[in-house]
Amino acid sequence: MKRTLNYLGERALLVFICIVVLFPIAWMFLTAFKKPIDAYSLSLNFEPTLQNFVTVFSHPWNLGSMVMNSVIVATVTVAISVPCAAIAAYSFSRFRVKGRKFLFFLILSTQFIPAVVIVLPFFVMFRQLGLLDTRIALIIVNLAIVTPFVIWMIKGFIDAIPQDSEEAAMIDGASRLRVIKDIVLPMAAPGILTSSIFCFILTWNEFLFALILSRRDAVTLPVGLVSFRTERGDLWELMSAAGVMITVPIFIMALFIQKHFTRGMTAGAVK
């Protein structure tokens, strides 16, 4: 009897948490297909429309350019940060250099600084360089944000690769770089892929720096959402449609990586 009550209690709690977490997402998806008149209604009985998606891509919202900005910033950030992080992670994992632990801590410690503290120095620096409102500025900032995290993640995966295989390859005739290319990277591929997707998600969702450093040309999707707050009020149906555009790719990626992601977070911890 007590066991059944415990079971029911557990299930009820889980259902409650799911409702709390999923309600805003479900509400966003439903609102994206509603007409403006139904936007504030909680009723599920409405006539669905795709007009909101058409509207957000037309003038004056021009979500297309924001999608392009987000895709370019996120892709280039991943393309630069992951290879650099992979090499750094390999070095941290394999070479016993003096001060290695301190250096690794130093890299990770950049993650402890609140973003809002460094946004102003970045703003001043990019203004001096004439890079304000450019994708390059956003890419540089995002690189600074995600690279330490990606180094940490990939290091966990590389730590888990037995060194015997690498040493065997070196004896078989491979140089260190060849070992990395032929042995380490293929063996760490799931981890590197996971890290890449994670890096993409972080960059894709980055809001604060994009808000401060972009005005018109380099506006990304999360910042673009703010433009739906107008003097006519908040255009929830358009905001939701744009929200769906932002969320769907991330959902798909999250589904793909969730298994590897958990491993990536724990690989270094339990070796």
Next chain:
Amino acid sequence: MAEVRLVDIVKKYGNFLAVPQLNLTIHDGEFLVLLGPSGCGKTTTMRMIAGLEDITSGDIMIKDERINNKPPKDRDIAMVFQNYGLYPHMTVRQNIEYPLKLRGMAKADRKARVQETAEKVELENLLDRRPSELSGGQRQRVALARSIVRTPSIFLMDEPLSNLDAKLRVTMRAELKHLHHELGVTTVYVTHDQMEAMTLATRIAIMREGRIVQLDTPKKIYAEPADLFVAGFIGSPSMNLIDGAVKNGVFRANGVEMPVQLGDRDGVVLGIRPEELDITQDASAAIGGKLYALELTGESTLVTLRSGPVSACARGHADFEAEVNSPCYLSPKDGARVHLFDRDSGERLA
């Protein structure tokens, strides 16, 4: 094929001296086993030969060439690792082929060589499998095939059989021995299993705390252990080591009286192998005590007796039977080798 010389090799890890001044010559075509307990420096020594570990000082010579600063890939060696060191993302074929690929061998030649090597180690039907789909023995064979495919000058084997079960270990041991006989390549083999060392080696180097305690043929090491450590390390069951003193040409300990060729001396350890003792009913035998345990091994029975702190074991007939705690006597066989060591220094006295 090649001769390997280690000249005054020292290896330090920070302040820890892992190998203090090691000198060793491994002859061309020889199967040399580095044998010793865990942490004695045998694997470190092998890794220094491989180039996987830097040496603090000294020289490593292969074919009279100093190779201290050569990377592993340029030393013309092959190594079999304890954990196989296979490439899990490659098939067996690709694993074996990899060293040839790195040397730029043509594809057709590579294919033929892989096939030939796979047949040598009976892997020809498993070439398209990945290592994860193989058993421990098959994986070990892949590691072997990968090391022999390019006929290197030197084979290094780091406890290659230690992850296999007892039966497979015996089979693989024979395969290794046959392979060495067939290829005749200089081989350095690291193990802590004295049975492997005895069966495989041309010569054994017994190591302790980074030093070579004895370097000789298995037969010689078994017959004439250099010191107390070697005496206790080699042989299964190990040599009986009895602590006592010599007076008037007789070694005496609790329940033991045995004539020996040594002057009066305290702190002497007498060593005699179990197979050189006879079990007897004669109460005047050299060793007397109460039967402590009988262990049937199949082909023989190990008889252990105790007399106070003294314990001695003899290898008796498989049919031997007696009551535990009954009186039991052991006497050395005719021509039995009796070893005498200094208790404190472990040095051999006679």
